[in-house]
Amino acid sequence: xxxxxxxxxxxxxxxxxxxxxxxxxxxxxxxxxxxxxxxxxxxxxxxxxxxxxxxxxxxxxxxxxxxxxxxxxxxxxxxxxxxxxxxxxxxxxxxxxxxxxxxxxxxxxxxxxxxxxxxxxxxxxxxxxxxxxxxxxxxxxxxxxxxxxxxxxxxxxxxxxxxxxxxxxxxxxxxxxxxxxxxxxxxxxxxxxxxxxxxxxxxxxxxxxxxxxxxxxxxxxxxxxxxxxxxxxxxxxxxxxxxxxxxxxxxxxxxxxxxxxxxxx
Amino acid sequence: xxxxxxxxxxxxxxxxxxxxxxxxxxxxxxxxxxxxxxxxxxxxxxxxxxxxxxxxxxxxxxxxxxxxxxxxxxxxxxxxxxxxxxxxxxxxxxxxxxxxxxxxxxxxxxxxxxxxxxxxxxxxxxxxxxxxxxxxxxxxxxxxxxxxxxxxxxxxxxxxxxxxxxxxxxxxxxxxxxxxxxxxxxxxxxxxxxxxxxxxxxxxxxxxxxxxxxxxxxxxxxxxxxxxxxxxxxxxxxxxxxxxxxxxxxxxxxxxxxx
Numbered sequence: 121x122x123x124x125x126x127x128x129x130x131x132x133x134x135x136x137x138x139x140x141x142x143x144x145x146x147x148x149x150x151x152x153x154x155x156x157x158x159x160x161x162x163x164x165x166x167x168x169x170x171x172x173x174x175x176x177x178x179x180x181x182x183x184x185x186x187x188x189x190x191x192x193x194x195x196x197x198x199x200x201x202x203x204x205x206x207x208x209x210x211x212x213x214x215x216x217x218x219x220x221x222x223x224x225x226x227x228x229x230x231x232x233x234x235x236x237x238x239x240x241x242x243x244x245x246x247x248x249x250x251x252x253x254x255x256x257x258x259x260x261x262x263x264x265x266x267x268x269x270x271x272x273x274x275x276x277x278x279x280x281x282x283x284x285x286x287x288x289x290x291x292x293x294x295x296x297x298x299x300x301x302x303x304x305x306x307x308x309x310x311x312x313x314x315x316x317x318x319x320x321x322x323x324x325x326x327x328x329x330x331x332x333x334x335x336x337x338x339x340x341x342x343x344x345x346x347x348x349x350x351x352x353x354x355x356x357x358x359x360x361x362x363x364x365x366x367x368x369x370x371x372x373x374x375x376x377x378x379x380x381x382x383x384x385x
Numbered sequence: 386x387x388x389x390x391x392x393x394x395x396x397x398x399x400x401x402x403x404x405x406x407x408x409x410x411x412x413x414x415x416x417x418x419x420x421x422x423x424x425x426x427x428x429x430x431x432x433x434x435x436x437x438x439x440x441x442x443x444x445x446x447x448x449x450x451x452x453x454x455x456x457x458x459x460x461x462x463x464x465x466x467x468x469x470x471x472x473x474x475x476x477x478x479x480x481x482x483x484x485x486x487x488x489x490x491x492x493x494x495x496x497x498x499x500x501x502x503x504x505x506x507x508x509x510x511x512x513x514x515x516x517x518x519x520x521x522x523x524x525x526x527x528x529x530x531x532x533x534x535x536x537x538x539x540x541x542x543x544x545x546x547x548x549x550x551x552x553x554x555x556x557x558x559x560x561x562x563x564x565x566x567x568x569x570x571x572x573x574x575x576x577x578x579x580x581x582x583x584x585x586x587x588x589x590x591x592x593x594x595x596x597x598x599x600x601x602x603x604x605x606x607x608x609x610x611x612x613x614x615x616x617x618x619x620x621x622x623x624x625x626x627x628x629x630x631x632x633x634x635x636x637x638x639x640x641x642x643x644x
Contacts, residue, residue, distance in 0.1 A: 148558045155565050163571040163579060169433040292412040299416040303423040313430050
């Protein structure tokens with residue numbers, strides 16, 4: 121057990137250390153996110169007539185959605201990384217190490233999600249600064265929920281890579297998933313707007329992005345945004361935890377079964 | 386002396402490869418259609434009617450321009466793969482001049498952009514109205530010039546580094562800068578009002594914005610077209626963009642191939 125925990129720790133550290141390779145990537149992402157929230161979000165909030173009560177505008181509403189979508193994209197990117205490791209033969213090397221398959225799967229998922237969270241930390245700080253949100257408890261709660269959400273998404277993305285076992289197909293599947301899941305969620309619009317197209321509403325009501333975006337909104341604006349959420353705050357929190365736990369368990373079982381035998385295309 | 390036949394061989398080869406990436410194309414189409422039939426339809430219920438009477442049609446013209454832009458960008462992805470895999474040595478050994486090779490690749494991206502964009506233009510005809518023959522020619526010229534510009538820019542970016550992640554990041558970064566700092570999502574008047582000065586000029590002269598503006602003038606999406614915009618003015622600006630980027634892209638492509 122102690123050895124397993126040590127190995128788990130080493131795997132997590134391995135993924136976190138890799139962040140240092142991505143200095144330019146982080147800088148580009150931060151620059152791109154700054155344009156998204158400083159230009160796109162600012163302008164688009166001026167064409168939106170929707171008001172949320174008090175001083176709250178669409179801009180505040182969208183900022184937390186934008187953070188959710190970038191965290192989702194960066195967490196999904198762990199899947200690309202795994203696909204690349206397959207192509208480079210690194211996964212086969214890891215299989216030859218004296219590490220249990222289960223520990224390897226959990227370690228890579230937890231390491232990947234912590235790394236994703238760290239990569240998006242500058243974006244979260246930009247959003248918090250723009251919102252003027254400096255309450256420590258709210259910030260810690262937002263960080264914890266983002267971290268848990270990322271575990272679910274990294275589990276999903278790595279499972280998909282093991283299922284598809286092809287670099288090109290992974291690329292396409294992730295592109296389609298990203299564009300559909302971000303748009304069919306409450307990232308851009310409140311739940312009441314989605315109600316105008318019932319099929320879209322149903323998809324968004326089981327979409328994890330909707331749950332994190334709305335939970336973050338509830339953390340910082342519990343009064344103003346409560347009636348615009350897709351579900352009540354307690355359910356939002358339970359959904360995020362349930363999604364992450366179930367995806368982690370499923371991914372661990374799935375990876376254990378699929379990792380043997382290769383078959384990478 | 387440029388041999389047109391050599392260039393046409395490169396174009397037809399790149400076109401055949403374009404169809405090989407049909408799943409990648411399916412992904413791209415999904416993204417564009419999701420923007421139109423999910424984002425624009427839902428957002429239409431939130432937008433101030435005094436600013437934009439019909440946001441769905443407003444975005445539809447933007448998506449049509451973006452379509453050619455995204456597809457033309459695909460040539461950069463392939464050029465990047467060739468550089469990474471040292472496939473360039475094979476390309477350089479072909480009985481073609483460097484100029485034919487470079488312009489052939491740029492024009493391949495242009496043709497791809499035009500092919501991909503055509504269904505989106507037809508969709509505009511169905512959703513809005515059939516323009517006059519002269520206006521259809523304007524649309525064709527503008528789309529060709531935009532595709533050439535984007536094809537050249539993406540080739541220049543993709544040959545700048547051999548690192549795959551860096552290539553992808555640089556391409557996405559350029560794509561999103563051109564995408565967000567444009568009038569695809571918001572009217573020009575609002576950009577001018579909120580970001581007067583340098584940022585407005587960047588958005589105004591962005592080739593994507595220029596094409597979108599032309600489409601919006603032709604399909605009568607603007608209540609009042611932005612001042613200084615006419616079909617011929619826009620085509621002139623787009624031609625300048627295409628010429629400069631084609632020479633820059635061609636020069637950088639050849640230089641980086643020979644490194």
